[in-house]
Amino acid sequence: MTQPVRLDADYRARAWQRLATKAFDVLVIGGGVTGAGVALDAATRGLSTALVEQRDFASGTSSRSSKLFHGGLRYLEQMNFDLVREALKERELMLTRIAPHLVRPVSFLYPLTGRGWERPYVTAGLTLYDSMGGARSTPRHKQLTRTGALRLAPSLKRDALTGALLYYDAQADDARHTMTTVRTAAAYGATVLSSARVVELLRAGERVVGAVVEDVETGERVEVHSSVVINCTGVWTDDIQTMAGGRGRFHVRASKGVHIVVARDRINSETGLILRTEKSVLFVIPWGTHWIIGTTDTEWDLDLAHPAATRADIDYILEHLNAVLNVPLTHDDIQGVYAGLRPLLSGESEDTSQLSREHAVARPQPGLVSIAGGKYTTYRVMAADAVDAAREDIGGDVSDSVTEFIPLSGAEGYPALVNQVDRLARHQDLPVWRINHLLQRYGSLVHELFALAENDRSLYEPLPGAEEYLKVEVVYAVTHEGALHLDDILARRTRISIETPHRGIESAEAVAQLVAPIFGWDDERVARAVGAYHSRVEAELESQKELADSEANAERLSAPDARRIPVSRTPESP
Known part of the structure; x- marks a missing residue:
């Protein structure tokens, strides 16, 4: 080891x-x-x-994906069996050997909207999915009546489905x-x-x-x-x-994919959802105390480092989701938004969803x-x-x-630690849910966090503005995980930037004060770092009010870049 x-x-x-x-x-x-x-x-x-x-x-x-390890049902529909088989093998390796502390099963409800051919068609696909490796460490798919589906997902409109199937994939915090x-x-x-x-x-x-x-x-x-x-x-x-x-x-061509994040109580469901759209599929993915909902699939030829979500992108997601929900979501329900770029190999098709x-x-x-x-x-x-x-x-x-x-760091000994959660909670004087939170983020590396807090119990205090995280996680991001800037911590080592309505603004000062002694920052440097993070969030929020990519891109780039790297593309230089 x-x-x-x-x-x-x-x-x-x-x-x-x-x-x-x-x-x-x-x-x-x-x-x-x-x-x-x-x-x-x-x-x-x-x-x-x-x-x-x-x-x-x-x-x-790699921090802006749908956060799934999955075979890809739509690739099955495209007859790309080799890609699905390969992906399902990798999913199984992650669940069982390489990263069991980071990758875990997640269920999805596939609503049926028609009668006759649709159920046998989808059943045949999911049966093939299971037989190709989709049901090794996860349950096989299940058939559900409309009543059974609504029992699992009461938020769905009764007339939005005639029945459903339940199947499993896996998810992870990609960053x-x-x-x-x-x-x-x-x-x-x-x-x-x-x-x-x-x-x-x-x-x-x-x-x-x-x-x-x-x-x-x-x-x-x-x-x-x-x-x-x-x-x-x-x-x-x-x-x-x-x-x-x-x-x-x-x-390579860039395809922009946008996701929104809402609080878990906004959608009453015990399972994730997968919804077909005219272009692709829309996932509603359980994410701790939240849901991640997406994605879009549109060409992007502007700045590559900071792709911007537009109001049109967000409206597209809300429109398709609200078509099946009893209580529609609004922009006020959104706690986080992120946009990522898929690197697609160029082909003859002009439609990025077909690349x-x-x-x-x-x-x-x-x-x-x-x-x-x-x-x-x-x-x-x-x-x-x-x-x-x-x-x-x-x-x-x-x-x-x-x-x-080769297991990833933190995988060795993880199953034993899961069995010792109660003992760890007593020893560290933390609630069981806190220990589970740490284990699912660090695995057996959790002992490194325990060591940091051993001589400073204040590090076990919740982080202001993001109480699901502990202060020790912020310190660890710098002392062990190479974080150099506030957005490294707030957007990637933690996911505070997409999990809180304030997008991390209410936590930025506390984070800066925690890491200042490690970085050797004085008060002026702390203020500068906090100000830069605030500017980033404000620029993102403004960009999400624009309808066109070019205007959203300009708004997003109005904030200074913490790393001061030249803009990769502008509207004038595609």
């Missing part, structure tokens, strides 16, 4: 020194789930590995899962850095031999040499391929491998494929992937 690594200030300083002085087998660009998976895959093959991310780990698509994958890679020897931006690729003739990396926090630059660079930048894939001087073997969700790996020139497309659920397979493609540049005898057998 490997020892977890603390991603604190000392680690960051050592990591920068390693980047400047060591030649690596693999340099990974991009700290989303794919890049994190590649770093873990490469490190566990015994390859010297570095991972750099220009913003925060999971700051892009926490990605961060844990990064830390696991570090535990196996990978050098991992956020706020580390690639500004140039190093070349020897036509071969890529590394990159110039800039510390976004200080402006310092170092040359990082490697046998191969693996481009895992999602919607920025084409930018890195252009930086290399080539056009690449494939291109490929499968991934592609290419080696456009010696020393550079690009991977794009795919879905969160299959990140591990994508990572293995990318490292396999890099063998030609690494040389020697590169081992096969072993990540199928």
Whole structure:
């Protein structure tokens, strides 16, 4: 069992020194789930590995997904059986071996709206889904009458369904899962850095031999040499391929997906819902004391770092959901909104909902491998494929992937801790629900949080404005999980920015005061950080009043960026 690594200030300083002085087998660009998976895959093959991310780990698509590990029922309808089978295998691995502390089953009600053909059609699909691996660690689907369905979901209109089926998938906090994958890679020897931006690729003739990396926090630059660079930048894939001087073997288009978050009591249901729309499907997903509802699927060609949700996006979700609810939701019920960009492989269709969700790996020139497309659920397979493609540049005898057998940090011993919840609650003098909350976010790493609070019981106090979280979680985000800015903590290490009506504004001051001694911030720096976070939230709220993407994008970009990275795209430069 490997020892977890603390991603604190000392680690960051050592990591920068390693980047400047060591030649690596693999340099990974991009700290989303794919890049994190590649770093873990490469490190566990015994390859010297570095991972750099220009913003925060999971700051892009990997913190803004539907937060599901699922096979994808609609891919079954599209006859893409291989993708569904592969995804269901990965879901099972996450539930049972790789991340049982982070990934858990979730049920969905599939309402039937017609009579005759619809029930046997959907039943055939779910039977196939179960037989392809969907019912190994979760129950098989169930048939429900209208009365049975309404018993589970009383919020549904009686005339909105004629019956239903209940089936299971799995869910996870995507940002926490990605961060844990990064830390696991570090535990196996990978050098991992956020706020580390690639500004140039190093070349020897036509071969890529590394990159110039800039510390976004200080402006310092170092040359990082490697046998191969693996481009895992999602919607920025084409930018890195252009930086290399080539056009690449494939291109990526961004599709915007918007979700809203409402309090759990706004929809009376014991299960999640999956609703068909004219374009795709709409999920209503249980999320602790909330529901996540989405998503949309529209093309986006504006700023890639801060995609903005419009009022039109939100109205689309509300319209389709309210069509089946007894008590409609309004804008006043919304406690959080987030928008993410799916990196889709370009195809002939102009409709982003028809572009490929499968991934592609290419080696456009010696020393550079690009991977794009795919879905969160299959990140591990994508990572293995990318490292396999890099063998030609690494040389020697590169081992096969072993990540199928590698639990993420916090998974070891987790089942035993679940059985000891009452004892842990007594020992830490915390309610059982608090211990469960911590275990489902940190697994067996929870002992690191206990150690932080051992000499300072005040860290077990609830965080002002977000009482479901403890102060110790904020401190831990900085001392162990590499958080550098308030939005890293409020939007990703915790999900306060989408789980509270104030979007984290009422917690920002308390968070800043907690981390100030660790960062060495004075009162002026605290005020500046809190002000920047307030500006971010205000800009997001204003953007969500606009109807058009261009206006929403302009509103969102009116707030200063904590990391001061140039805007990636403007309306004038698609």
